[in-house]
Amino acid sequence: MAELTYREAVADAIAQEMERDDKVVFLGEDIAKAGGVFKTTVGLYDKFGPDRVRDTPISEQAILGAAMGAAMTGLRPIAEIMFSDFFAVCWDIVVNQIAKTRYMTGGQVTMPLVIRSANGGGVRFGAQHSQSIENWAMMIPGLKVIAPSTPADVKGLLAASIRDPDPVIFFEQKSLYGDKGEIPDGEHVDELGTAKVVRDGTDAVIYALAAMVPRSIKAAERLEADLGIRVSVVDVRSLVPLDTRTIFSEFRKSGRAFTVEENPRLCGWGAELSSLITEECFWDMDLPVTRITTPHIPLAAADNLEDRMIPSVDRIYETVRAGLD
Amino acid sequence: MNDDIGEDNRLDMWRLQLEVRHLEQRAHDLFMQNLIKGTSHLAVGQEAIAAGCATAMRPGDYSFCTYRGHAHTLVRGASMTGVLGELMGKECGLLQGKGGSMHLTDVEKGAMGSYAIIGAHLPIAAGAAWAAQYNKTGAVSFCFFGDGTTNIGAFHEALNFAVIWKLPVVFVCENNFYMEYTPIDEVTAVEHPAADRAGAYGLESIIVDGNDADAVYRVARAAVDKAVAGDGPSLIEAETYRHYGHSRADPATYRPDKEVEEWMAKDPIPMYRSRLLEFGVPEKVVGDIEKSVLKAVDDATEEAKASPVPRDELAHTDVWADGGSAWRN
Numbered sequence: 001m002a003e004l005t006y007r008e009a010v011a012d013a014i015a016q017e018m019e020r021d022d023k024v025v026f027l028g029e030d031i032a033k034a035g036g037v038f039k040t041t042v043g044l045y046d047k048f049g050p051d052r053v054r055d056t057p058i059s060e061q062a063i064l065g066a067a068m069g070a071a072m073t074g075l076r077p078i079a080e081i082m083f084s085d086f087f088a089v090c091w092d093i094v095v096n097q098i099a100k101t102r103y104m105t106g107g108q109v110t111m112p113l114v115i116r117s118a119n120g121g122g123v124r125f126g127a128q129h130s131q132s133i134e135n136w137a138m139m140i141p142g143l144k145v146i147a148p149s150t151p152a153d154v155k156g157l158l159a160a161s162i163r164d165p166d167p168v169i170f171f172e173q174k175s176l177y178g179d180k181g182e183i184p185d186g187e188h189v190d191e192l193g194t195a196k197v198v199r200d201g202t203d204a205v206i207y208a209l210a211a212m213v214p215r216s217i218k219a220a221e222r223l224e225a226d227l228g229i230r231v232s233v234v235d236v237r238s239l240v241p242l243d244t245r246t247i248f249s250e251f252r253k254s255g256r257a258f259t260v261e262e263n264p265r266l267c268g269w270g271a272e273l274s275s276l277i278t279e280e281c282f283w284d285m286d287l288p289v290t291r292i293t294t295p296h297i298p299l300a301a302a303d304n305l306e307d308r309m310i311p312s313v314d315r316i317y318e319t320v321r322a323g324l325d
Numbered sequence: 326m327n328d329d330i331g332e333d334n335r336l337d338m339w340r341l342q343l344e345v346r347h348l349e350q351r352a353h354d355l356f357m358q359n360l361i362k363g364t365s366h367l368a369v370g371q372e373a374i375a376a377g378c379a380t381a382m383r384p385g386d387y388s389f390c391t392y393r394g395h396a397h398t399l400v401r402g403a404s405m406t407g408v409l410g411e412l413m414g415k416e417c418g419l420l421q422g423k424g425g426s427m428h429l430t431d432v433e434k435g436a437m438g439s440y441a442i443i444g445a446h447l448p449i450a451a452g453a454a455w456a457a458q459y460n461k462t463g464a465v466s467f468c469f470f471g472d473g474t475t476n477i478g479a480f481h482e483a484l485n486f487a488v489i490w491k492l493p494v495v496f497v498c499e500n501n502f503y504m505e506y507t508p509i510d511e512v513t514a515v516e517h518p519a520a521d522r523a524g525a526y527g528l529e530s531i532i533v534d535g536n537d538a539d540a541v542y543r544v545a546r547a548a549v550d551k552a553v554a555g556d557g558p559s560l561i562e563a564e565t566y567r568h569y570g571h572s573r574a575d576p577a578t579y580r581p582d583k584e585v586e587e588w589m590a591k592d593p594i595p596m597y598r599s600r601l602l603e604f605g606v607p608e609k610v611v612g613d614i615e616k617s618v619l620k621a622v623d624d625a626t627e628e629a630k631a632s633p634v635p636r637d638e639l640a641h642t643d644v645w646a647d648g649g650s651a652w653r654n
Binding site: 141240 | 387389418419420421423424428430431432433437438440441442444445446447448449450451452453454455456457459460466478479482483485486489490639642643644645646647648650651652653654
């Protein structure tokens with residue numbers, strides 16, 4: 001098992017898939033010669049050359065449009081949108097074109113493409129470079145939505161996304177880029193549409209995504225150490241398709257659920273989970289589902305203003321403790 | 326007649342222009358009978374561009390067009406029944422009734438879709454050209470759009486992108502002088518909305534009479550040759566005029582009578598008929614093509630009318646490549 005950072009796992013996954021399939025190509029701003037502004041794609045240009053790893057102008061509509069046209073005609077493009085906030089300038093291509101064209105054409109078109117993007121806050125970039133926008137993507141029929149929390153999942157889920165025949169929005173949480181973790185040796189491919197129980201517990205369950213997963217695990221560990229409360233943690237990993245089987249079976253162990261979401265409050269993925277649990281696990285419910293989210297505000301840049309808004313280990317700990325009290 | 330275009334190509338262009346004219350007229354009539362719902366954007370008056378470009382294209386080339394796309398889909402060889410059926414919301418439609426008038430597509434024929442958000446398909450067409458370049462297939466990607474598109478960001482992004490990557494794509498602006506209801510010159514910084522922008526991307530400024538299929542064919546051929554040679558994209562501005570309004574809801578009363586009259590005198594269909602006769606094509610040959618097209622439109626109309634409406638379950642198919650729409654397990 002090799003130890004890689006979350007950012008290194010990105011290039012590792014892309015390299016694995018480019019070696020396997022010469023239809024995989026990669027485009028984006030500063031991704032080739034510069035190796036990406038987050039250094040997530042270092043080495044790919046040298047390894048696979050300028051035909052397969054291509055720098056683009058700052059033209060997000062052109063990047064995603066080109067990826068779509070190429071996907072429709074036989075390539076498997078990976079496109080990078082540098083910050084997920086920039087989806088706002090190419091949202092037409094994502095929502096109206098990429099997501100709908102297969103459906104609208106009665107299945108004449110297949111759209112095997114991946115859009116990778118650095119998502120989320122915690123790095124003092126202010127409100128236009130810090131958003132967690134996975135719920136934007138989740139609400140559009142025709143898009144698969146993935147957000148890994150560990151280097152191993154980055155590699156396995158990105159590889160699976162590249163092999164998938166449908167468009168996948170792949171969110172990399174930028175506050176996790178420096179995290180290290182072990183990656184299985186050899187080819188590693190995970191499965192989209194699968195959540196993972198990353199900590200067992202019988203008193204309550206926390207559903208978390210991306211950067212909120214390690215925080216939830218820490219909070220759960222402290223709850224057990226301090227109070228003897230045993231909380232399981234489910235890394236949701238895949239918002240679309242959603243692994244409701246794992247989500248429900250873990251819920252039924254305690255009947256008490258908390259969601260931890262980095263996104264602002266309204267219409268976060270936790271609201272959908274809460275609704276599903278209420279509709280389908282009502283008779284197993286012991287408490288209302290409690291959502292722990294960033295408040296419904298843009299994110300500020302200053303240390304304290306940002307850190308106190310995104311769910312912290314302390315806030316998760318305190319909310320679960322009070323909820324079970 | 327035995328020039329660079331030749332009789333076969335000219336008869337093809339004659340037939341294609343007639344197919345578009347009569348099919349679009351039929352679509353108009355079916356709207357009036359409420360057999361076609363929603364909206365439609367007819368290309369009556371603009372047939373020469375579709376016919377000229379399609380005749381210059383080769384099998385395997387791609388075409389991308391806008392919501393004014395019945396013409397561009399039909400001229401690639403899509404079935405009339407499929408087109409009319411789609412407009413009528415029938416299961417025999419090209420898209421099984423799931424796309425409608427603004428999204429006609431026939432991938433097998435290289436008609437890669439009609440895109441209803443202005444500008445989006447320019448970078449998409451560039452992407453198909455990128456795949457052709459990467460796979461060395463020699464295919465060329467054509468992209469048709471209106472004058473109004475030249476003022477949206479995606480137009481400029483796509484042109485710059487196609488030039489720097491030297492992509493085999495041909496951008497064709499169908500300048501019908503109106504951005505929906507507003508004269509294009511009232512909202513554009515330059516006189517020729519596409520051609521005057523070409524220089525900004527290092528491209529030649531090309532303006533062609535969009536009502537003359539021969540002229541369109543010649544510039545399209547030259548653009549295909551350039552693309553195939555690896556010399557990158559072209560931007561063609563074809564001047565034309567639509568006989569109807571922007572869409573079904575628009576009677577086009579904002580256009581001065583004199584202007585309409587002048588353009589009606591330049592109707593591409595009678596112009597092309599005269600040319601064929603001047604070239605010595607027998608009246609009977611010209612007329613027989615028209616008769617066969619009218620019959621084909623009549624037959625397609627009846628077939629489409631007789632087709633059932635789409636099965637309800639089709640609403641849930643083909644969100645994903647597995648054919649279904651499941652978002653959870």
